[in-house]
Amino acid sequence: xxxxxxxxxxxxxxxxxxxxxxxxxxxxxxxxxxxxxxxxxxxxxxxxxxxxxxxxxxxxxxxxxxxxxxxxxxxxxxxxxxxxxxxxxxxxxxxxxxxxxxxxxxxxxxxxxxxxxxxxxxxxxxxxxxxxxxxxxxxxxxxxxxxxxxxxxxxxxxxxxxxxxxxxxxxxxxxxxxxxxxxxxxxxxxxxx
Amino acid sequence: xxxxxxxxxxxxxxxxxxxxxxxxxxxxxxxxxxxxxxxxxxxxxxxxxxxxxxxxxxxxxxxxxxxxxxxxxxxxxxxxxxxxxxxxxxxxxxxxxxxxxxxxxxxxxxxxxxxxxxxxxxxxxxxxxxxxxxxxxxxxxxxxxxxxxxxxxxxxxxxxxxxxxxxxxxxxxxxxxxxxxxxxxxxxxxxxxxxxxxxxxxxxxxxxxxxxxxxxxxxxxxxxxxxxxxxxxxxxxxxxxxxx
Ligand SMILES: [Fe+2]
Ligand SMILES: [Fe+2]
Numbered sequence: 001x002x003x004x005x006x007x008x009x010x011x012x013x014x015x016x017x018x019x020x021x022x023x024x025x026x027x028x029x030x031x032x033x034x035x036x037x038x039x040x041x042x043x044x045x046x047x048x049x050x051x052x053x054x055x056x057x058x059x060x061x062x063x064x065x066x067x068x069x070x071x072x073x074x075x076x077x078x079x080x081x082x083x084x085x086x087x088x089x090x091x092x093x094x095x096x097x098x099x100x101x102x103x104x105x106x107x108x109x110x111x112x113x114x115x116x117x118x119x120x121x122x123x124x125x126x127x128x129x130x131x132x133x134x135x136x137x138x139x140x141x142x143x144x145x146x147x148x149x150x151x152x153x154x155x156x157x158x159x160x161x162x163x164x165x166x167x168x169x170x171x172x173x174x175x176x177x178x179x180x181x182x183x184x185x186x187x188x189x190x191x192x193x
Numbered sequence: 194x195x196x197x198x199x200x201x202x203x204x205x206x207x208x209x210x211x212x213x214x215x216x217x218x219x220x221x222x223x224x225x226x227x228x229x230x231x232x233x234x235x236x237x238x239x240x241x242x243x244x245x246x247x248x249x250x251x252x253x254x255x256x257x258x259x260x261x262x263x264x265x266x267x268x269x270x271x272x273x274x275x276x277x278x279x280x281x282x283x284x285x286x287x288x289x290x291x292x293x294x295x296x297x298x299x300x301x302x303x304x305x306x307x308x309x310x311x312x313x314x315x316x317x318x319x320x321x322x323x324x325x326x327x328x329x330x331x332x333x334x335x336x337x338x339x340x341x342x343x344x345x346x347x348x349x350x351x352x353x354x355x356x357x358x359x360x361x362x363x364x365x366x367x368x369x370x371x372x373x374x375x376x377x378x379x380x381x382x383x384x385x386x387x388x389x390x391x392x393x394x395x396x397x398x399x400x401x402x403x404x405x406x407x408x409x410x411x412x413x414x415x416x417x418x419x420x421x422x423x424x425x426x427x428x429x430x431x432x433x434x435x436x437x
Contacts, residue, residue, distance in 0.1 A: 097251035
C-alpha cells in the first residue's frame with residue numbers, strides 16, 4: 001500500500017502548488033484592480049477583467065480545498081482498506097489450517113463484505129475527485145480567456161498600456177503554471193486503481 | 194506448527210500450553226501462550242503478535258472451541274505479547290483484555306477501545322473465569338512499568354510473563370525445564386538486561402515465594418515445575434539485574 005501513500009503525497013504536493021498560484025493570482029487581481037482604479041476611465045475594461053481574475057482565484061482555490069479534502073478522505077479509506085486487506089490475508093492463512101474448521105467462515109464473509117463496500121466507496125470518491133478536478137480545469141481554461149481579454153483591454157489604457165500589459169502577462173504566466181499541475185493531477189487520478 | 198499441551202486437568206478445569214513453534218521464522222522471538230479453561234469459559238494469556246496469530250489460533254482450535262475464550266490477559270504492552278489484539282477482536286468483538294491500567298490508553302493503538310480494555314489496578318485484582326477466580330499478581334518493572342502475572346490458586350500455576358523467560362537454542366524443544374543449571378544459562382542474560390529494578394525484583398520474589406506454585410509458566414522458554422520453581426525464585430533473588 002506504500003504506492004497508495006506515495007500517490008497521496010504526490011497529489012497533495014500538486015494541490016499545494018496550485019493553491020500557491022491561486023494565492024498569487026488573488027494578490028495580482030487585487031493589485032490590478034487598484035492599478036486600474038488609479039488609471040481611471042481609460043482602464044475601465046481592464047478593471048472588469050481584474051475583478052474576474054479575483055473571482056477566478058477564489059473559485060479555483062475552493063476547488064483545490066475540496067480536492068484536498070477528498071484526497072485526505074481517499075487516504076483514510078486507503079489505509080482502512082489496506083488494514084482490512086492485511087487482516088483478511090492473516091485470516092485466510094489461518095483458515096487454511098485444517099484445525100480451524102468453520103470457526104472463521106462468518107468472519108471471512110464479513111471481511112469480504114467490508115472489502116467490497118470499501119471498494120465501492122473508493123470508486124465513488126474517485127469519480128468525485130475527477131469531477132472536482134474537471135471543474136478546476138474549466139476554471140483555469142477560463143483564466144486563459146480572461147488573461148487574453150485583459151491583454152486586449154490593457155491596450156486601451158493609452159499611457160498605461162505597457163504597465164497593464166505586463167500585469168496581464170504575469171497573470172497568464174500563473175495560469176500557465178497551474179494547467180500542467182492540473183493535468184498531472186488528472187493523470188494521477190486516472191492511474192489510481 | 195504450534196501445538197496445545199495439557200499442563201493441568203481436573204474435571205472442568207484445564208491449563209493448556211501453546212508452546213514453542215519449531216516452524217517459526219528466526220526473526221521472531223518464540224512465545225508460549227496459555228489457555229485456562231473452566232467449564233464453558235476460557236482465558237488466554239499473552240496471545241502474541243500478528244505474525245504468529247494463525248499458528249496460535251490454529252493450535253487453540255485443535256484443543257477447544259475458540260468462541261469459549263472470554264478474555265485475554267496481557268502481562269504487559271510488548272508487541273510479542275499483545276499486538277494481535279485487533280485480530281482477536283475481529284474474531285470476537287466481545288472479548289475483554291485485562292492489562293495494567295498504565296497501558297489502558299496505549300494498547301488501543303493495537304486495537305480495541307475503552308470497553309475492550311479492563312484496567313488492572315497497581316495492587317492487582319481477581320479475574321473471574323466461569324466459577325474460578327484467578328489473581329493478577331503485581332510484577333511491576335519486571336520488565337514493564339505496568340506488569341502483571343496470573344496466578345491460579347486451584348491449579349497452583351503461575352503465568353509469569355517475561356520472568357523466567359529463557360532464549361533457548363532452536364534445537365531444544367522440551368516443554369519443561371529438565372536440567373535447571375543448564376537451562377538457567379539461557380535465562381541469565383535476558384533477566385540481567387530486561388529486568389529493570391532490583392527492589393521490584395526483591396518484592397516479586399517474596400510475593401512469589403509465598404504462593405503455592407507447582408508450575409511457573411513463562412512467556413518464552415520452558416516451564417519450571419516442582420522444585421525448579423523455588424530454585425528459580427532463589428536464583429532470580431540473587432541475580433543483579435538492570436545491567437547493560
Ligand atoms: Fe516483554
Ligand atoms: Fe516477551
